[in-house]
Amino acid sequence: MKDWPLYEVFIRSRSGLNHKHVGSLHAADPQMAIEHARDVYTRRMEGVSIWVVESSRLHASDPTENDAFFEPSQDKIYRHPTFYDLPDEVKHM
Amino acid sequence: MPAQLFEERIEGEEKIEPRDWMPEEYRRTLIRQISQHAHSEIVGMLPEGNWVTRAPSLKRKAILLAKIQDEAGHGLYLYAACETLGVSREDLLSELHSGKAKYSSIFNYPALSWADMGAIGWLVDGAAIMNQIPLCRTSYGPYARAMVRICKEESFHQRQGYEIMLTLSRGTEVQKQMAQDALNRWWWPSLMMFGPGDADSVHSLQNLRWKIKRFSNDELRQRFVDMTVPQAELLGLNIPDPLLRWNPDRNHYDFGPIDWDEFWNVVRGNGPCNRERLHDRVNAHEEGAWVRDAAIAHAIKQRNRQAPVAS
Numbered sequence: 097m098k099d100w101p102l103y104e105v106f107i108r109s110r111s112g113l114n115h116k117h118v119g120s121l122h123a124a125d126p127q128m129a130i131e132h133a134r135d136v137y138t139r140r141m142e143g144v145s146i147w148v149v150e151s152s153r154l155h156a157s158d159p160t161e162n163d164a165f166f167e168p169s170q171d172k173i174y175r176h177p178t179f180y181d182l183p184d185e186v187k188h189m
Numbered sequence: 190m191p192a193q194l195f196e197e198r199i200e201g202e203e204k205i206e207p208r209d210w211m212p213e214e215y216r217r218t219l220i221r222q223i224s225q226h227a228h229s230e231i232v233g234m235l236p237e238g239n240w241v242t243r244a245p246s247l248k249r250k251a252i253l254l255a256k257i258q259d260e261a262g263h264g265l266y267l268y269a270a271c272e273t274l275g276v277s278r279e280d281l282l283s284e285l286h287s288g289k290a291k292y293s294s295i296f297n298y299p300a301l302s303w304a305d306m307g308a309i310g311w312l313v314d315g316a317a318i319m320n321q322i323p324l325c326r327t328s329y330g331p332y333a334r335a336m337v338r339i340c341k342e343e344s345f346h347q348r349q350g351y352e353i354m355l356t357l358s359r360g361t362e363v364q365k366q367m368a369q370d371a372l373n374r375w376w377w378p379s380l381m382m383f384g385p386g387d388a389d390s391v392h393s394l395q396n397l398r399w400k401i402k403r404f405s406n407d408e409l410r411q412r413f414v415d416m417t418v419p420q421a422e423l424l425g426l427n428i429p430d431p432l433l434r435w436n437p438d439r440n441h442y443d444f445g446p447i448d449w450d451e452f453w454n455v456v457r458g459n460g461p462c463n464r465e466r467l468h469d470r471v472n473a474h475e476e477g478a479w480v481r482d483a484a485i486a487h488a489i490k491q492r493n494r495q496a497p498v499a500s
Contacts, residue, residue: 099279100485102272119335120269122278124484125491136262140342159208160191 101150103129107137108145115147123148199400204330207273215399218392219329220274222401227267228285228292230260232466236300236309245303252349253306259342266335273331286471294452295378297460304357304364304371310350312372312379312417318343319413320383323403351420358424365425372421373429380444381452383410389449414442 100122106115118137123129129148137143157165173179182189191210198205205211234257241257244250268278284290295313300306321343324336357368384390384406396402414433421428432445454460 100481119266121265125488128484136265139258139262156208159206160210
């Protein structure tokens with residue numbers, strides 16, 4: 097381990113919101129990654145909580161397979177409320 | 190096929206993300222541009238570091254430290270964005286340290302007086318912002334996101350610089366003279382920050398087509414001049430260009446020719462501070478080696494000490 101490994105940084109900007117990916121940084125260990133993330137990504141009160149995860153531990157979908165992979169979400173328009181025609185008399189539905 | 194999809198996505202203002210297919214030349218161009226940009230942030234701390242211990246008040250010192258810390262942060266955002274293109278941090282740093290990679294030539298000029306801290310914030314950061322705001326819409330996602338963060342933080346840099354100039358220019362005659370002297374020395378190098386004129390810019394056309402750049406060097410330079418001249422008037426300072434005047438036909442300021450020989454001379458390594466900057470940077474890296482090694486040794490020790498715990 098000659099170089100410090102890469103970590104991905106996620107910040108919760110205020111309570112009630114989810115953690116959001118903000119970028120990455122190198123650190124020798126998770127504690128240092130959290131401290132660096134504080135110094136690099138929250139100098140102006142941008143966060144109330146920080147997650148870090150070693151980038152090598154992250155698994156991701158393959159963008160070259162996007163068409164096939166996300167296809168099931170495209171052909172089921174009956175999942176959307178606008179698919180259903182209701183009489184105008186029905187309000188607030 | 191992937192090439193066509195790539196062009197369509199660029200055309201449709203869709204961002205390109207790290208694992209998407211991209212032409213090799215697009216990748217190379219981005220690595221060059223983002224790393225140069227990162228190096229500029231890091232080297233850009235050096236002229237200012239010169240004034241931390243000599244700032245005229247505790248307030249100014251604290252502000253200067255905060256600005257320098259931002260620049261370290263900007264360097265880190267950009268190195269991280271660059272690494273998503275498959276290049277390692279170590280390689281990026283060694284290219285800077287060997288002198289192979291370039292950084293913005295402006296940082297090869299010396300910061301001789303306190304007024305230079307004002308002129309750098311006002312003009313150098315002002316020119317940088319002019320360049321960077323369109324980059325928030327650049328076609329490569331991680332670069333665009335880094336630029337959004339940077340632009341948010343950069344505005345304080347310019348304002349604090351202008352405020353230093355304002356204070357000096359409303360001060361004693363000597364202080365006003367200091368401000369004028371700083372403007373005299375930083376004006377032309379600031380205009381050079383936008384790079385060669387469009388006719389001589391090697392990378393411009395392809396970069397505009399790929400939406401890496403959104404405006405040409407000359408367009409941005411003109412915008413900078415138009416914005417800055419009234420600000421200098423407000424300070425009561427004179428811009429050191431006898432040919433500068435408002436042109437009502439163009440609705441822009443005309444300005445004198447830029448000394449491109451000087452620009453290329455500094456790019457080639459012969460500016461007033463090129464050697465000093467590189468020497469200081471290499472020195473900082475080498476003298477920090479034991480800290481990096483110690484952190485690794487500590488991490489390994491901690492890891493070995495913690496027996497795996499079932500949760």
